[in-house]
Amino acid sequence: MMGLLACHAPEPAGRDTPVDDTAVPTDTATTGRPILVTVPDAADADTSDAIVFDLTAAAATHSIGGATYAGYAYNGGAPGPTLRARVGDTVTVRFRNELDAETTVHWHGLAVPNAMDGVSWVSAPLPPRSDFTYTLPMTRAGTFWYHPHIDTDHQVDLGLYGPFVVEDPTEPAADRELIVVFDSWGEATVDDAHGLTNPEDAVWTANGRVDPAYPATAGERIRVRMVNAANTAYLDIGWPGLRQIAGDQGLDATNEVDRVLLAPGDRAEFEWLVAGSFDVTTLPYVAAGGSSWGDERRLFSVEAAGSATAPEPTPWPFPTESVSPDPGRTDLTYVFAGDGTAEWLINGEAWPDITVSTATLGSPTVIEARNLSATEHPFHLHGHAFEVLSVDGVAPQHRMVEDTFNLAIRGTARFLLNPDNPGDWMLHCHLLAHEEGGMMTVLRVE
Ligand code: C2O
Ligand code: CU
Numbered sequence: 488m489m490g491l492l493a494c495h496a497p498e499p500a501g502r503d504t505p506v507d508d509t510a511v512p513t514d515t516a517t518t519g520r521p522i523l524v525t526v527p528d529a530a531d532a533d534t535s536d537a538i539v540f541d542l543t544a545a546a547a548t549h550s551i552g553g554a555t556y557a558g559y560a561y562n563g564g565a566p567g568p569t570l571r572a573r574v575g576d577t578v579t580v581r582f583r584n585e586l587d588a589e590t591t592v593h594w595h596g597l598a599v600p601n602a603m604d605g606v607s608w609v610s611a612p613l614p615p616r617s618d619f620t621y622t623l624p625m626t627r628a629g630t631f632w633y634h635p636h637i638d639t640d641h642q643v644d645l646g647l648y649g650p651f652v653v654e655d656p657t658e659p660a661a662d663r664e665l666i667v668v669f670d671s672w673g674e675a676t677v678d679d680a681h682g683l684t685n686p687e688d689a690v691w692t693a694n695g696r697v698d699p700a701y702p703a704t705a706g707e708r709i710r711v712r713m714v715n716a717a718n719t720a721y722l723d724i725g726w727p728g729l730r731q732i733a734g735d736q737g738l739d740a741t742n743e744v745d746r747v748l749l750a751p752g753d754r755a756e757f758e759w760l761v762a763g764s765f766d767v768t769t770l771p772y773v774a775a776g777g778s779s780w781g782d783e784r785r786l787f788s789v790e791a792a793g794s795a796t797a798p799e800p801t802p803w804p805f806p807t808e809s810v811s812p813d814p815g816r817t818d819l820t821y822v823f824a825g826d827g828t829a830e831w832l833i834n835g836e837a838w839p840d841i842t843v844s845t846a847t848l849g850s851p852t853v854i855e856a857r858n859l860s861a862t863e864h865p866f867h868l869h870g871h872a873f874e875v876l877s878v879d880g881v882a883p884q885h886r887m888v889e890d891t892f893n894l895a896i897r898g899t900a901r902f903l904l905n906p907d908n909p910g911d912w913m914l915h916c917h918l919l920a921h922e923e924g925g926m927m928t929v930l931r932v933e
């Protein structure tokens with residue numbers, strides 16, 4: 488089935504130079520490797536102006552680098568389809584649960600109304616063979632994703648995840664867009680695959696394929712949206728001439744660095760100014776220790792045809808605001824602790840035996856997140872974006888607006904939150920084994 492996607496991958500709307508993947512000479516013959524295709528858009532099931540997507544979770548068999556795994560999928564794929572909309576749209580998702588288990592769909596990074604957030608703290612999980620319609624206003628452009636939020640570690644592990652792209656029509660179009668959803672798989676079974684295994688043993692997939700090749704053409708500008716959907720595994724990605732243009736919550740600034748850490752749940756956007764072929768690599772990285780080591784391993788390669796020189800960068804309309812000054816007070820403190828032999832704790836409590844913290848609707852709130860443990864934790868808050876004020880006392884180089892932010896070992900990060908979305912919002916570690924192990928609490932905005 489995956490082979491068909493190469494023919495049917497739609498080009499994003501509004502691109503003036505459509506490139507047909509099937510027309511580019513593929514490297515399968517020369518490299519013997521699978522072709523990487525972007526994650527195809529879900530079809531809009533409605534003929535009027537309304538945007539309606541049909542999404543079904545069901546059992547599926549995943550074929551990963553020659554091994555077969557019994558798992559789950561959205562609309563038959565892991566990743567599930569790209570749900571694409573524009574800022575200002577209202578998206579309707581008609582969800583059908585064909586699993587033998589309860590599930591929910593959570594819209595990671597999107598500021599949706601609390602009742603649509605897909606968490607069992609707020610609304611009942613969806614029983615097997617039931618339907619639910621999610622109504623989602625699109626408030627911010629960026630690269631987001633969706634996944635279950637009950638038995639999360641297990642259900643995401645089995646293959647339930649997909650990208651959600653919100654476009655801002657005022658942003659210039661690249662020649663092409665590539666969405667890459669990464670997942671890591673282990674050697675034995677799917678259940679083992681996403682646990683805290685040795686990162687040197689991890690088998691990474693890019694859109695479900697192991698070490699594929701992406702055909703490109705020299706002279707192209709490609710906007711690349713990456714999602715780390717792995718339960719526990721970090722990516723420490725790099726390639727020559729890396730240019731990051733966005734973090735979790737849309738365009739922020741051009742960031743030219745050697746490598747970018749993508750913790751589980753994180754997204755980032757990049758621009759490729761294609762002049763020749765190159766490899767996209769990661770380094771083995773472990774959260775318990777907070778560092779990478781060893782040799783680069785290839786996640787996929789970009790195989791450039793033609794000999795044009797690199798194009799000029801796109802003039803992205805980056806936000807002009809500078810980094811907000813730290814107000815100096817702390818309104819909410821979250822202390823992440825645990826040693827992996829017992830429970831994982833936030834402020835000394837393990838989910839579900841937690842104390843609800845509160846923020847006042849409309850009142851800027853300073854959050855301090857401290858990590859007391861010997862392992863890193865990706866801090867994630869639902870329903871909101873927050874600005875990073877500082878990390879260990881140092882303000883970032885440019886304004887960073889995030890919803891998932893990796894807390895270094897013994898590190899302290901300070902965030903500025905505008906609590907503008909009323910309701911009870913989950914706040915947790917996005918290492919899903921930690922979340923299930925208790926590292927989750929609730930922030931009430933009222
Ligand atoms: Cu990506 Cu609470 O989730
Ligand atoms: Cu954690």
